[in-house]
Amino acid sequence: MKFIHKEGHKIIFITIVILLGLNYTINYFGIEWLKNITLIISTIFFLLILQFFRNPIRIVTALENEVVAPADGKVVVIEEVEETEYFKDKRIQVSIFMSPMNVHVNRYPINGKVQYVKYHPGQYLVAWHPKSSTKNERTTIVVENDKIAVLFRQIAGALARRIVMYPKENDIASKGDDFGFIKFGSRVDLFFPLGTKIEVELNQLVQGNKTIIASY
Secondary structure, three states, X not given: OOOEOHHHHHHHHHHHHHHHHHHHHHHHHOOHHHHHHHHHXXXXXXXXXXXXXXXXXXXXXXXXXXXXXXXXXXXXXXXXXXXXXXXXXXXXEEEEEEOOOOOOEEEOXXXXXXXXXXXXXXXXXXXXXXXXXXXXXXXXXXXXXOOOEEEEEEEEOOOOOOEEEOOOOOOEEOOOOEEEEEOOOEEEEEEEEOOOEEOOOOOOEEOOOOOEEEEO
């Protein structure tokens, strides 16, 4: 099931069992109009679950000095901010908002070594809320190579209730490989050193592994 992310396998199996049981029960009682409605609703619901956990195969063609988008979505923030968790200095923040209809696989934006990993429990404000970066459930990951260190953060949204993060400190990160998954709507923030050339604009739609976010 390469085109379905591994985080969806269990949920999809449970969904199939429940929907088959529901349709079998309705069928058993022989209410024709209800059978048709249940079948239509079940099919739509199942297709929505499949599209949410889709995992399109995307080959990275970016140059070594180019940072690829870690997620699909829309650029909602480009600004200079104070990064207070790891670097504790001014950085350029670029934020990508993922709607429930976007691919929700998260991928490494650069090659390097994982220097820092931390999970933060928190609230579930809407992902575009200014305080969601510091108040919501989130993870922080820092990857560094001999040219740049980039901090990126998975942030849960109002619908998201589970962030999945795979890396551990000292892991080797390969640009484009999966580093996590956020379920049902969320956001990814990236923090770059001042002077990094940002290659995207506000409200631009981006694709993980394909769109160049920045270069250094």
